Amino acid sequence: MAEKEYIEKSKLISDIECIDICDCTDIDDIFIEVERTIDEQPTADVQKVRHGKNVTPFHPADEFICSECGVAFKEMSEYIIEDDVYREFYFKFCPNCGAKMDKT
Ligand SMILES: [Zn+2]
Incomplete structure (x- = not known):
């Protein structure tokens, strides 16, 4: 084909x-x-858009596990966005396989 x-x-x-x-x-x-x-x-x-979701059993701001490729990022609860300002962070796309994190 x-x-x-x-x-x-x-x-x-x-x-x-x-x-x-x-x-x-x-x-x-x-x-x-x-x-x-x-x-x-x-x-x-x-490129065809792949869809996935964060399948961590913990809070999604604390850990990321991609449902599509299984890559895991742990202990990511806080990131400095500005000086002395900490915010929760969520992946919109898997940084490993590129899957869009919009699957429910
Ligand atoms: Zn992935």
Whole structure:
């Protein structure tokens, strides 16, 4: 199976609308021009979003265990954000596998 490629939909539509069909003698010529326009579209580097959650049995601000890859960070209860100001910290994404921490 061929690797998926992702293109910008609005740019493709705009480029297809700009095809000059006056130079086309029949429907096959139009199809060839549309296919050429699609082939010339720049592709984006897109990665499928993985979803996970922090599965620690403790408070999620004290420990992080990724449900997807199992990486664990312990004793992370307080981090200095500003001078003498401590705040709880939660991972929005796993720093190891990149899973988004939004699974319930
Ligand atoms: Zn992970």
